[in-house]
Amino acid sequence: MKLKNEHLLVAGSWTGALKPPESIPDRADVVIVGGGIVGVSTAWFLARQGVDVVLCEKGYIAGEQSGRNWGWVRQQGRDPREMPMMIESMRIFRELEAEIGEDIGFTQGGCLFVANNEKELEEQHDWVESTKEYELDTRVIDPKELAQLVTGATPPWLGAMYTASDGRAEPHKTTPAIARAAARSGAKILTSCAVRGIESSGGRVSSVVTEHGTIQTSTVLCAAGAWTSTFCRSMDIQVPQLRVRGTVARTAPAEKLLDGCLFDNRLGIRRRDDGGYTVAHGSILDHGITPSTLRYAFKFLPALKKEFKVLRLRFGKDFFDELAMPTQWSLDEQTPFEKLRVLNPAPSKRVLRKIRKNLDAVLPQMANVDIVEAWAGMVETSPDVVPIIGEVGEVAGFHIATGFSGHGFGIGPGAGKALAAMVTGADSAIDLTPFCLSRFFDGSPIRPMTAI
Numbered sequence: 001m002k003l004k005n006e007h008l009l010v011a012g013s014w015t016g017a018l019k020p021p022e023s024i025p026d027r028a029d030v031v032i033v034g035g036g037i038v039g040v041s042t043a044w045f046l047a048r049q050g051v052d053v054v055l056c057e058k059g060y061i062a063g064e065q066s067g068r069n070w071g072w073v074r075q076q077g078r079d080p081r082e083m084p085m086m087i088e089s090m091r092i093f094r095e096l097e098a099e100i101g102e103d104i105g106f107t108q109g110g111c112l113f114v115a116n117n118e119k120e121l122e123e124q125h126d127w128v129e130s131t132k133e134y135e136l137d138t139r140v141i142d143p144k145e146l147a148q149l150v151t152g153a154t155p156p157w158l159g160a161m162y163t164a165s166d167g168r169a170e171p172h173k174t175t176p177a178i179a180r181a182a183a184r185s186g187a188k189i190l191t192s193c194a195v196r197g198i199e200s201s202g203g204r205v206s207s208v209v210t211e212h213g214t215i216q217t218s219t220v221l222c223a224a225g226a227w228t229s230t231f232c233r234s235m236d237i238q239v240p241q242l243r244v245r246g247t248v249a250r251t252a253p254a255e256k257l258l259d260g261c262l263f264d265n266r267l268g269i270r271r272r273d274d275g276g277y278t279v280a281h282g283s284i285l286d287h288g289i290t291p292s293t294l295r296y297a298f299k300f301l302p303a304l305k306k307e308f309k310v311l312r313l314r315f316g317k318d319f320f321d322e323l324a325m326p327t328q329w330s331l332d333e334q335t336p337f338e339k340l341r342v343l344n345p346a347p348s349k350r351v352l353r354k355i356r357k358n359l360d361a362v363l364p365q366m367a368n369v370d371i372v373e374a375w376a377g378m379v380e381t382s383p384d385v386v387p388i389i390g391e392v393g394e395v396a397g398f399h400i401a402t403g404f405s406g407h408g409f410g411i412g413p414g415a416g417k418a419l420a421a422m423v424t425g426a427d428s429a430i431d432l433t434p435f436c437l438s439r440f441f442d443g444s445p446i447r448p449m450t451a452i
């Protein structure tokens with residue numbers, strides 16, 4: 001599909017000159033690996049408490065998942081384990097623009113999961129019932145109310161799950177704005193600064209080795225998104241994690257047909273703050289089979305079964321690229337993190353054609369509206385599609401926060417608040433034990449409750 005009037009509003013997050021640090025600090029209380037929404041939110045909360053924190057990002061802030069996502073900030077449809085953190089995240093989002101003094105395009109425009117059949121409707125009623133204790137405003141609405149929320153949609157939907165308080169924000173604005181707020185509060189945010197590995201002494205983290213030098217510290221948070229498993233493997237820690245490619249597009253400004261987010265099995269669509277829409281296919285996940293797919297196949301079997309209909313498996317370049325990637329390295333030489341600074345998969349042309357077709361079929365008023373930008377992102381996921389959080393491995397002081405799957409943008413600020421408490425040993429109102437890595441190795445059943 002030929003894109004008219006193409007320009008890089010979203011992709012501006014991962015293009016342009018890289019800015020390596022002029023110098024790096026000798027020491028810090030906490031070092032964070034990764035400048036996605038999870039890393040920068042944690043840095044922001046730590047810095048506001050007066051903790052001396054350094055964040056190292058190998059490429060650009062929000063250069064990977066956090067700048068490429070759909071921008072949905074939703075509570076509905078989540079695994080119940082995520083609910084307390086997500087409710088806190090929504091509270092933070094509501095106040096974020098005022099707190100940081102920057103526009104992130106946040107609006108509580110509502111979220112709709114439409115039902116195409118009775119089974120989907122029943123599942124929606126079940127979800128609402130199972131999360132009653134959280135007192136959300138989620139309801140299952142009928143086609144008449146749905147038609148009032150979405151102008152001119154053609155499918156004969158039976159109803160929808162609807163949460164009026166759910167929201168949206170612009171990914172290309174949000175994470176960089178939180179990073180700037182963290183810096184204003186005293187965090188040191190270093191870009192183009194890959195962390196090569198960790199050194200330890202007496203069974204505890206003693207320093208972080210970056211491509212630009214070493215930072216003494218006793219506490220590390222690895223929030224490295226799709227790279228966490230690779231990073232941990234170099235420390236002999238197994239983190240089951242796989243990647244799926246999602247293709248996304250942005251339209252030119254158009255008539256207001258809905259104010260928030262809508263998910264149909266053919267289409268995911270969100271109103272943007274510039275009057276356009278962010279659109280994607282509702283049910284295509286591209287997974288390039290890699291050695292990790294084989295290594296973790298058994299653990300991912302329940303998720304693969306659940307997503308079987310929407311998964312498009314490919315065997316080819318991804319397999320050989322990962323096979324050729326070293327799993328261990330010396331800290332004084334270039335690592336995979338510097339060789340591939342930005343994970344920048346190409347959008348699938350086939351999926352883009354389907355997005356165009358489905359958009360026009362579901363919302364015919366969009367037929368004359370151009371798609372002006374397209375991109376793709378690698379969603380990283382855990383076997384039960386819920387994050388992996390905690391101190392891991394043999395070396396005390398090394399923590400991870402990863403596996404946020406296709407819903408980590410909305411929960412990111414809430415995760416950052418809980419992670420800041422975790423790494424400083426403070427009390428957090430949010431229980432992180434359901435997210436421990438050991439759940440994948442201690443024989444606990446692996447049950448994905450939601451989609452990737």
Ligand SMILES: Cc1cc2nc3c(=O)[nH]c(=O)nc-3n(C[C@H](O)[C@H](O)[C@H](O)COP(=O)(O)OP(=O)(O)OC[C@H]3O[C@@H](n4cnc5c(N)ncnc54)[C@H](O)[C@@H]3O)c2cc1C
Pocket residue numbers: 033034035036037038039056057058059060061062063064065066067068069070071072073074193194195196223224225226227228231246247248337341342376377378379401402403404405406407408409410411412
């Ligand atoms: C197409 C798509 C659509 C999505 N839609 C939504 C949505 O609508 N709503 C939602 O809530 N979520 C959504 N998500 C998921 C969400 O984007 C992610 O869960 C979230 O952004 C993860 O944030 P993160 O900080 O953990 O990881 P990332 O944003 O991936 O950040 C990790 C960072 O670590 C850096 N890094 C890695 N290794 C190193 C190293 N060794 N040294 C230094 N830096 C390193 C990387 O460069 C990267 O910038 C979507 C994701 C995608 C891809």
